[in-house]
Amino acid sequence: MPHQLAWLIFLLPFFSFMLIAFILRPFLLRWYRLAAYVTILSIVGSLGLSLWLLNTVMGAAEHRLEIPSVQWLSIGDLNIQIGLLADSLTAVMLVVVTVVSLMVQIYSQGYMKPIAGDHEYSTKGYMRYFAFMSLFTGSMLGLVMASNLLFLFLFWEGVGLCSYLLIGFWFHKASAANAAKKAFIVTRLGDVGFLLAILYLFLNTGTLDIEAIHALAAAGAISTVVITWAALGIFSGAMGKSAQFPLHVWLPDAMEGPTPVSALIHAATMVAAGAFLVARFFPLFEASETALTTLGIIGGVTAIFAATMGLVMFDIKRVIAYSTISQLGYMMLGLAVGGPALGIFHLFNHAFFKALLFLGAGSVNHATHTFDMREMGGLRKHMPWTTATFFVAALSLAGLWPLSGFWSKDEIIAESWDERKIMFVLVAATAFLTAFYIFRVFFMTFGGQYRGKERHLHESPAVMWLPMALLGVLAIFSGWWGVTGGFGSFMGHGETHSFVSGFFAFLTDPVHHWVAWLSLALSGLGILTAYAIYSARWVSAEGVGRAFGPLRTLAFRKYYLDELYERVLTVGALLNGLFRGLEVADEKGVDGAVNGVARSVMAGSRGLRRAQTGQLQLYGATIALGLVALLLAVIFLG
Amino acid sequence: MDLQAVAFYVLAAMLVVSALAVVLIPNVFRAGLFLVLAFFAVAGLFTTLGADFLGAVQVLVYVGAIGVLLLLAIMLTRDVHHGSPGNRLWLPASVLGALLLGGVSWSLLNTTWADKAAEMPVPATAALGTSVFDLQNGFILPLEIGALALLAVVIGAIVLVGEKK
Amino acid sequence: MSIGLEQYLLLSAVLFTIGLVGALSKRNAIIVLMCIEIMLNAVNLTLVAFYRYGGLDITGMVFALFVMLVAAAEVALGLAIVFSLYRSRETVDLAEMDLMKW
Numbered sequence: 068m069p070h071q072l073a074w075l076i077f078l079l080p081f082f083s084f085m086l087i088a089f090i091l092r093p094f095l096l097r098w099y100r101l102a103a104y105v106t107i108l109s110i111v112g113s114l115g116l117s118l119w120l121l122n123t124v125m126g127a128a129e130h131r132l133e134i135p136s137v138q139w140l141s142i143g144d145l146n147i148q149i150g151l152l153a154d155s156l157t158a159v160m161l162v163v164v165t166v167v168s169l170m171v172q173i174y175s176q177g178y179m180k181p182i183a184g185d186h187e188y189s190t191k192g193y194m195r196y197f198a199f200m201s202l203f204t205g206s207m208l209g210l211v212m213a214s215n216l217l218f219l220f221l222f223w224e225g226v227g228l229c230s231y232l233l234i235g236f237w238f239h240k241a242s243a244a245n246a247a248k249k250a251f252i253v254t255r256l257g258d259v260g261f262l263l264a265i266l267y268l269f270l271n272t273g274t275l276d277i278e279a280i281h282a283l284a285a286a287g288a289i290s291t292v293v294i295t296w297a298a299l300g301i302f303s304g305a306m307g308k309s310a311q312f313p314l315h316v317w318l319p320d321a322m323e324g325p326t327p328v329s330a331l332i333h334a335a336t337m338v339a340a341g342a343f344l345v346a347r348f349f350p351l352f353e354a355s356e357t358a359l360t361t362l363g364i365i366g367g368v369t370a371i372f373a374a375t376m377g378l379v380m381f382d383i384k385r386v387i388a389y390s391t392i393s394q395l396g397y398m399m400l401g402l403a404v405g406g407p408a409l410g411i412f413h414l415f416n417h418a419f420f421k422a423l424l425f426l427g428a429g430s431v432n433h434a435t436h437t438f439d440m441r442e443m444g445g446l447r448k449h450m451p452w453t454t455a456t457f458f459v460a461a462l463s464l465a466g467l468w469p470l471s472g473f474w475s476k477d478e479i480i481a482e483s484w485d486e487r488k489i490m491f492v493l494v495a496a497t498a499f500l501t502a503f504y505i506f507r508v509f510f511m512t513f514g515g516q517y518r519g520k521e522r523h524l525h526e527s528p529a530v531m532w533l534p535m536a537l538l539g540v541l542a543i544f545s546g547w548w549g550v551t552g553g554f555g556s557f558m559g560h561g562e563t564h565s566f567v568s569g570f571f572a573f574l575t576d577p578v579h580h581w582v583a584w585l586s587l588a589l590s591g592l593g594i595l596t597a598y599a600i601y602s603a604r605w606v607s608a609e610g611v612g613r614a615f616g617p618l619r620t621l622a623f624r625k626y627y628l629d630e631l632y633e634r635v636l637t638v639g640a641l642l643n644g645l646f647r648g649l650e651v652a653d654e655k656g657v658d659g660a661v662n663g664v665a666r667s668v669m670a671g672s673r674g675l676r677r678a679q680t681g682q683l684q685l686y687g688a689t690i691a692l693g694l695v696a697l698l699l700a701v702i703f704l705g
Numbered sequence: 706m707d708l709q710a711v712a713f714y715v716l717a718a719m720l721v722v723s724a725l726a727v728v729l730i731p732n733v734f735r736a737g738l739f740l741v742l743a744f745f746a747v748a749g750l751f752t753t754l755g756a757d758f759l760g761a762v763q764v765l766v767y768v769g770a771i772g773v774l775l776l777l778a779i780m781l782t783r784d785v786h787h788g789s790p791g792n793r794l795w796l797p798a799s800v801l802g803a804l805l806l807g808g809v810s811w812s813l814l815n816t817t818w819a820d821k822a823a824e825m826p827v828p829a830t831a832a833l834g835t836s837v838f839d840l841q842n843g844f845i846l847p848l849e850i851g852a853l854a855l856l857a858v859v860i861g862a863i864v865l866v867g868e869k870k
Numbered sequence: 871m872s873i874g875l876e877q878y879l880l881l882s883a884v885l886f887t888i889g890l891v892g893a894l895s896k897r898n899a900i901i902v903l904m905c906i907e908i909m910l911n912a913v914n915l916t917l918v919a920f921y922r923y924g925g926l927d928i929t930g931m932v933f934a935l936f937v938m939l940v941a942a943a944e945v946a947l948g949l950a951i952v953f954s955l956y957r958s959r960e961t962v963d964l965a966e967m968d969l970m971k972w
Contacts, residue, residue, distance in 0.1 A: 681971030683964060684902075688794055688894050691801045698808040710873045717881045724885055724908050728892035733901060740904045747911045754878070754922040756931055759914075766938050771907060771945050778900050778949045782956050787898070792965055795895035802891040809883045818875045819924040829921075829928065836928045837935070844932055851939045858943040862950035 070123075070134045073151050076116045076161060077212060080205035083109035087198040092191065099190045102197040103176045110169045110204055117161035120153060130155040130557060136214065147275060152214035155557045156346055156407060160211035163418045166541070167335040168204045170534035174426055175200070175327040177531035178433060196236060196325065203229035207336050211343060216265045216275040223261070223304070223344075226337045227254050233332060234324040246320035253317040257307020261344075264300025267293070281350040291355060298351045298358035301344060302365075309341025309395045312369040316628055318392055319376075322384040322438075326429030329384060334391050334425050335418035342398040342414050346407035359403050363486070366399025367493040374500035376626070378507070379612075379619055382438045383428045386508050390464065391421055393497060397479055400490060404482040408558035412549050413475035420463040420472060420542040424505075426535050427457035430527040431512060435519050440511040442519035449524040452532035454513045456539040461509050463542045465502035465590045471546025473587075478549070481582045498586050502593025510601035712753050720746035731788040733779050741772040758830040878919035886912035899952045899962040903945060910941045 087102045095101060124130050136150025151157075179196050181189035206225030213219035235247030269275055271293045272283050283289050305311070310318035321333050332338070345352060345362065352358045370393045377389030394417050402410030430453040431446060432438055447454040463472040476498065483490040517524070526532065548554045552564050599605045612619050621627070723746065726739040744767040751760035837844050889908035896902050914934045921930030956962050 679971060681968030683967070684792065684794055684894050688798060688801065691798070691805070691890060691894065695801055695804045695808065698805065698812075702808055702812060707872070713873045713877065717877075720881070721884055721888070724888045727901070727904055727908065728888055728896070733898060736901060736904065740907065743908065744911070747915060750878075750881075750915060751918055754918050756918045756921065756934070759918060759931055759934055762935065762938060763914075766942055767907070767911070770942060774945060774949060775900060775904060775907075778952065781953070782900065782962050787963070789901050790897050791895045792897045795891075798891045798894035801894070802887040805890065806883055806887040809886075810880060813876060813879045813883070829931065832928050833931050833935075836932055844936075847936065851936060855939065855943055858947050862946050865947075865950040865954045 070132050070153070072116060073120055073132075073134050073153055073212070076113045076120065076165075077205050077208035079109040079112045079116075080106075080201045080208065084198050084201035084205060087194055087201060092194040092198065096187070096190055096194075099181065099193050100176075102194040103172065106197045106201045106204075107169065107172050109201065110165060110172060113204070113208060114162075114165035114169055117158070117165045121158040121162055124153055124155055124158040125557065130559065139215075139218075147217055148215055149218055150214035150276075151212045152277065153212070155559065156343070156411060157211050159411060159415055159554075159557075160343055161208060163339075163415055164204065164207050164211065164336050167418050167422045167538075168200075168207075168331055170538050171327045171331040171422065171426070172197070172200060173534045174330075174429070174531050175325075177528045178327050178429055179325065192236070196233075199229055199232050199236070200328075200331070203233065203332060203337070207340070210340060214277055216268065216277060216280075219277070219347075220262065220265060223308075223340070224258070226332075226340060227251065227258070227308070230254075230321070230332050230337055233328040234321045236324055236328065240323070243323040246317075246323040250317040250321050253314055254307040257303045257305070257314055259303075260300045261304025261307075264297045264304070267300060268297045271297075277347065281348075284350050284354050294351050295355040295357050298348065298355050299361065301348050301351070302358065302362060305341030305344045305399075306365065307341070308344070309338050309399070310392045311341070311365050311396065311399060312372055313628065315369065315373060315392045316625075316632060319385050319388045319625070322382070322388050326384065326425055326432060329388070330422040330425030330429065333388065334421040338391060338395060339398070339414045339418065342395060342402060342410055345399065345402050346411050349402065349407050352402075353406070363400055363403030363483075363490055366396045366401075366403060367483075367490045369393065369396030370400060370497045371493050371500070372396075372626075374497050374504065377504040378500060381440050383431065383440050383443075383508055383512060384425070384438050386440075386504055387421070387424050387428060390424075390501065390505060393501065394421065394464075397476065397494065397497070400483060400494060401475070401479040404486040404490065405478065406558075408555040409475070409478055409482060411558065412546075412554050413479060415548075415554070416463070416471040416475045416542075416546045419538050419545050420460040420470075423456055423460040423535060423538040423542055424464065426531070426538065427453050427460065430531055430535065433527050433531070434524050435521050437519065437521075440508065443512045443517070444515040444519075445513070445517040446524065447513040450513075450526045452526055452536065456532070456535040457509065457513065459539045460542050461505045463546075464505050465594060466498060466586060467590055468587060469547075470543050471541070474546035474549045477583050477586055480586050484582055495585065495589060499589040499593045502590040503597050506594045506597035507601050510597055514602045709753055712749065716746045716749045716753070719743075720750070731790075733787075733789050734776070736789060737772070737776045737779050740775065741768055744768045744772055755827055755829060757828050758833055875919055875923035875925075878923075879916060882912045882915040882919065885909075885915065897963050897965050899955070899964050899967075900949075902964065903948050903952070906948075907941060907945065910937055910944075913937060 083105050086105055091098075091102050091105070120132075124132060132153040134151040134153055136148040138146065139149040140147040175196065179193050181193050203226060206222045206229060210219060210222035210226060213222055231247050231251040234250050235244050237243045238247070265275070268280060271289060272280055274280060274283075280289075284294060307314050318333060318338065322329055324333070352362060373389045373392035373396065377386045377393065380386045380389065394413070398410045398413050398417070400410075401413050428438070430450065431443065434446070434450060435443055437443070459470070463470040466472045466476040480491065480494050480498065483494050600607075600611060624630075720743055723739040723743040727736045727743065730736055730739070744763060748760040748763035748768070751757070751763055835843075837848060839845070886909050889905045889912060892905035893902050893909065896905065914937050917926065917930045917934045917937070920926040921928065921934075926933070952962055955967065959966065
C-alpha cells in the first residue's frame with residue numbers, strides 16, 4: 068500500500084467530526100446513534116491503518132518511512148511543510164491512541180446514552196460528545212504524526228481545546244465550567260514555554276523540521292546553551308499537558324468531565340502527550356545534562372507527591388487521577404533514566420490499564436450514581452465483569468509479575484538505581500504507595516458490604532463491559548512485548564533475546580534481581596496493607612488517619628497548592644500586584660498621555676474655533692489674502 | 706488714434722464706471738441696472754477683439770438671462786429698502802484689492818508679450834464652431850457635460866425654490 | 871497710442887479687483903452675486919484678449935464660452951439658494967447667515 072495512506076489515519080476522525088457536527092447533529096436528531104457509529108467506524112479505519120503502519124515500520128530500514136510532505140506556507144526563504152513522521156515512536160503511539168479511543172467510543176455508547184427525562188437535550192449532547200471525541204482523536208493522531216514543529220503545535224493546541232470542551236461537557240454545572248477553564252489556563256502556562264522554545268529553536272536553526280533539528284543537534288551545530296533552554300521550554304509544555312508538579316492542579320479537577328473522557332484524554336492519551344513530546348525531542352534532552360536531570364527530578368517528585376494525595380481521596384475518579392499524575396511522573400523519570408524505550412514503554416502499558424481503571428470507575432458510577440467510595444462497597448456481587456477487569460487493572464498498576472505494569476515499572480526502578488540513588492528511593496516508595504492506594508480503592512468499592520442508597524445495583528450493559536474486557540486482556544499482555552526486549556530494540560535501544568529468559572530474568576539477573584524482588588515485595592506489601600485496613604479491618608482506617616493526622620490533612624487538602632495558587636498567585640501576585648500596577652500605569656501613564664493630548668488639542672481648538680465665524684466673506688477674504696501673499700512672494704522672491 | 710483704440714477707451718471707461726457703480730451706489734436696483742450696462746460694455750469689448758460671436762452670446766446670456774434674473778431677484782426679495790451696505794471687511798478688502806491690483810499690474814507690465822496687434826481682427830465664428838464641435842480634437846464632450854450640468858442646475862433650482870409641502 | 875494686449879489685461883485686472891472688493895465687502899447677497907459675475911467677466915475678457923493677441927489660440931474663446939455656461943449655472947443656483955434663505959429668514963443679509971459657526 069502506498070505510504071500516503073498514512074494521512075488518512077488522522078484525517079478519518081476529522082471527517083467524522085465534520086460529518087457529525089455539520090450534518091448529523093443539526094439535521095438528523097432522530098438517528099442520533101449514527102454519531103457513535105460514524106465515530107467508531109472512522110476510528111476502526113484509523114486503527115487498521117495504524118496497525119498496517121506499525122507493521123510496515125517494523126519491517127522498514129531504521130524503523131522509519133518516508134511519507135511525501137506537502138508545502139504549506141512559503142514566506143520568503145521560509146518553507147513550511149506539512150509532513151508526517153512515521154518512525155517507531157509514532158507507530159506505537161498511533162496504536163495506543165486508536166485502540167484506547169476505539170474501546171472508549173464503544174463504551175461511551177452505553178455511558179452517554181440519552182436519558183429519558185430530557186431526551187432532546189441529552190440527544191444533542193450525545194452527538195456533541197461524539198463530535199468532540201472524533202475531533203480529539205484526530206488531533207491526537209495528528210500530534211503524534213506531525214513532522215514539523217508548527218504543525219505539531221497546531222495539534223498540540225487542538226487536543227488542549229478538545230480537553231477544554233470535554234471537561235466542560237456539562238457546562239451548565241459551574242464546577243465543570245470552572246474545571247475546564249482551569250485546565251485550559253494551567254496548560255497554557257506550560258504552552259508559553261513550549262511556544263518560546265519553538266521560536267528559539269527556529270531562531271537558532273532556521274528550520275522547523277523536527278528531524279532536521281535533531282540532525283543539527285547530533286552534528287553539534289547547536290550550542291549546548293541553546294539546546295538546554297529549548298529542551299527546558301519543550302519540557303515546560305510537557306509539564307502542562309502531562310500535569311507534572313507544579314502544574315498538576317488541573318488534572319484532578321478535570322474529572323468533572325464524563326468518565327470515558329477521563330479514560331481517553333486524561334489517562335491514556337492527551338496527558339501522555341507530554342511524555343510523547345519529550346520522547347520526540349529526546350535527542351535534544353540527551354544532549355543536555357541539565358535538561359535530563361530536571362526531567363528526572365520533576366518526574367520523581369511528581370510521582371511520589373501525587374501518590375500521597377491519592378492515598379486520602381474519597382472520590383474514586385480523583386484517586387485514579389492522582390494515580391495518573393504519579394504514573395506520568397514515572398514516565399518522565401523513565402525517559403530521563405532510560406530514554407524513549409523505557410518511558411514510552413511505560414506509557415504504552417499505562418494507557419491500557421489506566422483507561423481500564425477509569426472505565427471501571429465509570430461503570431461503577433453507572434450503577435451507583437456516585438463517585439464517593441464511602442457510598443460504595445460490596446459491588447463484586449452485583450458487577451462481576453467490572454470487578455474482574457478492575458482487579459486486573461489494579462494488579463497491573465501495582466506492578467505484579469507477570470502483568471504488563473510490572474515490566475515497565477521494574478525496568479524504571481532498576482535503571483534509576485543505576486542512574487541516581489535518590490530517584491530510586493522516590494520510585495520505590497511510590498511503588499508501595501501505588502499498590503496501597505489502588506487496592507484501597509478496590510477494597511472500598513468492591514469489597515465488604517454496600518453502604519449506599521441505590522436500590523437497583525446492576526452490571527453495566529455488554530456494550531460497556533466488552534471493551535473493558537478487551538482492555539483487560541491488553542492490561543495483562545501488552546507488557547510482554549518488552550519481555551523479549553522487542554519494544555526496546557524497536558525503539559532503537561537494546562537487543563532482543565528469547566522470551567523465556569526474559570520472562571524470568573528478574574530471578575536470574577545478576578545485578579538487578581534484588582531490585583525486582585524489592586519492587587515486588589513493596590507492591591505486595593502495599594496490597595497487604597490495603598487489605599489489612601480496608602478489607603480485613605485489622606486496623607481501623609480512622610485510627611491510621613489519626614496517627615498520620617497532620618500529614619493526612621496536608622495530603623487531603625492537596626498540600627494547599629490550590630489555595631496557594633488562588634490566594635498568593637492569582638489574588639496576591641497577579642490581581643493585587645501586577646494587575647493593580649498595570650491599572651495604575653494605565654490610568655496615570657496611558658490615560659494621562661491620552662487625556663493630556665486631548666486637553667491640549669481642546670485648548671488649541673477653543674482658540675482656533677474663534678476663526679470659524681460662519682461668515683462666508685471672511686473665508687473669501689482669507690482666500691484673497693493667500694492669493695495676494697502668493698503673488699507678492701512670486702514677485703519679490705521668484 | 707484708430708477706431709479700435711477709440712472704441713476700447715470708450716468701452717473701458719463705461720465698464721469701469723458701471724462696475725464701480727455696482728459696488729458703490731446704495732440703491733440695489735440701480736446697481737443691477739449698472740451691471741447690465743457693464744455686461745454690454747464687455748460685449749462691446751469682445752467685438753473689438755474679433756470675438757463677435759462671443760459678444761452676441763454675452764448679450765444673450767448675461768444681459769438677457771443673468772441680468773434679468775438678478776433684477777427679478779432683487780424685486781422678489783423686497784430687500785431694496787435696506788440698500789447696499791458694506792460690512793466690517795470693507796477696509797481690509799480694499800487694501801487686499803489694491804495690493805492685488807498693484808501686483809498683477811506690475812507683473813503684466815514687466816512681462817514681454819508676443820503681441821500680434823498689427824493684424825486686424827477677423828471674425829472667428831466659424832473657427833469657434835469648428836473647434837467646439839469637432840469630433841476628433843474638439844470640445845464636444847465637455848460641452849455635453851456642460852449641458853448636463855445645466856440640466857442638473859435647473860432641477861436643483863426647482864428643488865431649492867419649489868414650495869415645500 | 872495703439873491698443874495692445876497690456877491695455878486689455880490692465881482693464882481686466884481693474885475689473886477683477888472691483889468685483890473682488892465688492893464680493894468681500896457687501897452685505898447684500900444679490901450684490902455679492904453680481905460682483906462675482908463681474909469677476910467672471912474680467913476673466914472672460916482676459917481669455918478673449920489672449921485669443922486675439924496670441925498666447926491662447928481659438929481655445930481662448932472656447933474657454934470663455936464654457937465660463938459663460940458655468941456662470942449661468944452658478945447664478946441660477948446662487949439665486950435659488952438666496953431665495954430659499956430669504957424665504958426662511960426674511961433677509962438676504964450675509965452677516966446674519968452664520969449657521970456654520972462654531
